[in-house]
Amino acid sequence: MRSSHLKLIAENLTIDRGGRRVFQDLSFSLSQGSALVVTGANGIGKSSLLRTLAGLVSLAAGTIRLEGGETDRLPQEQAHYFGHQDAVKPALSVLENLRFWQNFAAASVCEGFTGATLSPLLVLDTLGIGHTAHLPAAYLSAGQKRRLSLSRLLVTPRPVWLMDEPTSALDKASEQQLLGIMNDHLASGGLIVTATHTELVLDRIETLHLQAADPAEQAPEEALL
């Protein structure tokens, strides 16, 4: 049994977006090697939660810590964010896109996390887009772009993966492959927080179901109708 060093701890998270309180006093902790699946209805704040953990939405209150991580880095600098946008530049070739992220994003290695740095070409081959390596990314299909975006997570080791609807635009085979990659990440001591509507078959899952506390209070406009 692996000794659990890394722990993602969120305490009393409260965020406001556009003058509306999205959620209040949300706390959870996630230990090494497990995945937190965030579920809930549309608009309940799943994406907001992930963007908050990524440091892209400012907190109204609460703290996010990565216990056992590098002390001189913020939690979001030890995390990969895999969101709806692919961050793929159509004018660059597939390999140039990937190489840039490998060189630009700081790797984060800490005790107990054994994620390796893979070579870009190897990752592209693994994900089945190796033959497109020298093509401009503009020629990729939506699913291929998604896979290119996913390969970014494999060329720079970081312990925390924040994945917003990771299976969107992927076919069945790629979805299975994605699950394999996510399980490998967990096995090497990583952590995953993912928001999804589909069932993900992962090794160690914890679930966080977001629910409106009081429908009338959450959506006053609808209550009026």
Added chain:
Amino acid sequence: MTGWAMALFQRDLRLSVRIGGSALVGVLFFLAVVTVIPFGVGPDLNLLARIGPAILWIGALLATLLGLDRLFQADREDGTLDLMLMAGRPLELVILIKCLAHWIATGLPLVVAAPLLAIFLNLDPVSMGAVTLTLLVGTPALTLIGAIGASLTVSLRRGGLLLAVLVIPLAIPVLIFGVSSADAAIHDPVPFVTPFLILCALTLIAAVVGPVASAAALRFSAD
């Protein structure tokens, strides 16, 4: 440490060359502004030679503003900016490098085109050289100051016009000392070095203030 900086610099330069147009459109706009002035002022060669440095500077300022709105917007639209904020690299340096790449792609062509356009304005060789030198030193300041406007308007769909309105007042000191040092080179009694050194100082100040202010604005815009 320097590996990531080089990667970013090369990427930005590559993007502006491949997407194309940015350098050429800037120079063409510069050409359009400079050629239209003699039609408005009339064929007085002495007058043109006197106001020539000012016209070149105003043309360069307007041409610089033209490409600035895409400095961060393209990266924001496809989610790249979010990842840059999480990359664990100092954002101020990231912005400084992006500005440098942007200046090489859009500002440097203006400097190169300036001596040619100076012929249209009946400038003699000395003032031609002086204007080109002041543009070489001063246009980086315009890009760096413009980065503040670009990051403030990054989330606006049609931010270009607002950007111009925000940036032009801040660019006035650069314009004043750029034109006055070019003038000083032509009119003997005034020393060239004094306003020129102030222009250099303005560029150095912009190299600090621009990235710091722009980073603050970008962090705020990520929401």
